[in-house]
Amino acid sequence: MDLFAAATLEPLPNPTTPRPGGLDFFSTILWPFKFVVEAILVFWHWVFTSIGLQPDAGLTWVLSIVGLVIVVRAALIPLFVRQIKSQRKMMELAPEMRKIQERYRGKRDQLSREAMSRETMAMYKKHGTSPLSSCLPLLVQMPILLGMFYTLSEVKRHAEWGVGGTGLLNPVLTREFYNAELFGVAPLHVNMIDAINTNQTATVVILVILVILMILSQFFTQLQIISKNLSPEAKTGQAYQMQRIMLYVLPLAFIFSGVFFPLGVVMYWFTSNIWTMVQQFIVIRNLPTPGSEAAKAREERLAKKGKALDSSGKVIPMAKYEAEQQRLLEEAERAKAEAPKRQQPVGKNRAKKQAQKGKQDGTS
Structure with a gap:
């Protein structure tokens, strides 16, 4: 397959879209992302046509979209892990955040607001997190999603007028995608x-079914977090209430996508949702939040295998874990014994009596 063959093709009879051309602000801004999306799509299309699939078959292009999801989401795994850790820290910081808010409750002067902001930022810095960290993977993926949206949205117009896309999606491939x-x-x-x-x-019917599946997958993904992966302390904060609201509100956004997005984009988003759901399940199962139900379940699974988690979170044999616990207990008891005993406060009358008794003992 020649990726650069045919600069243009004959337009289809009676095009229903305006002729491509002119300046489009969003298309111009998203040009690099569209180029990357087209390159990945064309690569996977080449892979599947090389093993015998038809170039213009729906299965070929759907599998190419799945391949695009795999490449994009695999590249985002480090950011996803960072997002999970950041969300976990934000939940765990909820009690400390409430203390800061209580300390400045009712104080609306400029100095108090600045002091509250400084303490909040210092708390985030101390624990190595920030509210923005949990949104980073979504922000990084959004340009790719928009590039995918514009690429597939322009397929119809480009194919009808016999032109290609931004990069490797040439007129021949565009027409095959169109068909x-x-x-x-x-x-x-x-x-x-x-x-x-x-x-x-x-x-x-297919779009309606995909939208329903997208809503269910998003709901289940969010439900995994708030039902299994939050500690009891985190479930008392405002962030937890926001999570519960998002559990029911966020999936409804897919109704909009199902109405206005081309089927190819919906397929991308649905596949990406499935990836997120499975990835979330694996992370919660193997890296749960300490104190959460998922963490207790993991400890039970490890105990059945004769293993446990040491103080650093590393999986070790049960015998080694028990030895470590015994050592920590002995160190705690030793530190308690060596600590200076606190002298209880004594009243004036009692102090006077003790002094008199001391003098009597000294003269006897």
């Missing part, structure tokens, strides 16, 4: 509004 249909009935470049207007019932 691709999921299950042989649902074009990947069509959104729900277009499908309804053109009476493509099968496409509408």
Whole structure:
């Protein structure tokens, strides 16, 4: 397959879209991301056509979209782990944050606000986290998602006028994508509004099913966090209440995506949701928040295998764990014994009596 073949193709009869051209602010800003998206799509398309799949088959392009998800999400794994740790720290910091807020409750002067801000930032710095850290993976993925949206949204117009995309998605590949249909009935470049207007019932049904599955997967992913991976202390903070609200509100955003996004973008988002759900399950199972139900469940699983977690969180044999606990207990008792005893306060009358008794003992 020649990736650079055919600079243009003959336009399709009676195009329904305006001729490509002119300046588009968002397309210009997203040009690098669109180029990356097209490169990944074309690579996977080449892989699947090389093993015998049809170039314009819906399965070929759907698998290419799945490959795009794998590449993007795999690259984001380090950020995802950082996000999980940051969210965990933010939840654990909720009691300390409430103390700061209580200390400055009712104080609205400039000096108090500045002092509260300094203490809050110092707390974040001390624990190595910030509210922005938990949003970083989403912010990084958003340009890729927008690049995917614009790439697939422009497939119809580019294919109708016989031109290619930003980079490696040349006119031939664009036309093949345009002709691709999921299950042989649902074009990947069509959104729900277009499908309804053109009476493509099968496409509408597929989009509705995908949106429902996206909502359920997002709900289950969020539910895993607030039901299994929060400590009792974290469940008393304002952040926990926000998590509960997002549990029901965030999945509804996928209704919007199912209506306005092309089927190809919805497939990308659905596959990405499945990745997130599985990834979240693995992280919660193996790196749970200390004190959470997931952490207790992990300790029980390790105990059945004759293992436990040491003070640094490393999995060790049970015998070694018991020896470590015994050592820590002995060190604590030794430190307690060596600590100077606190002298209890004595009243004036009692002190006077003790002094008199001391004099009598000295003269006897």
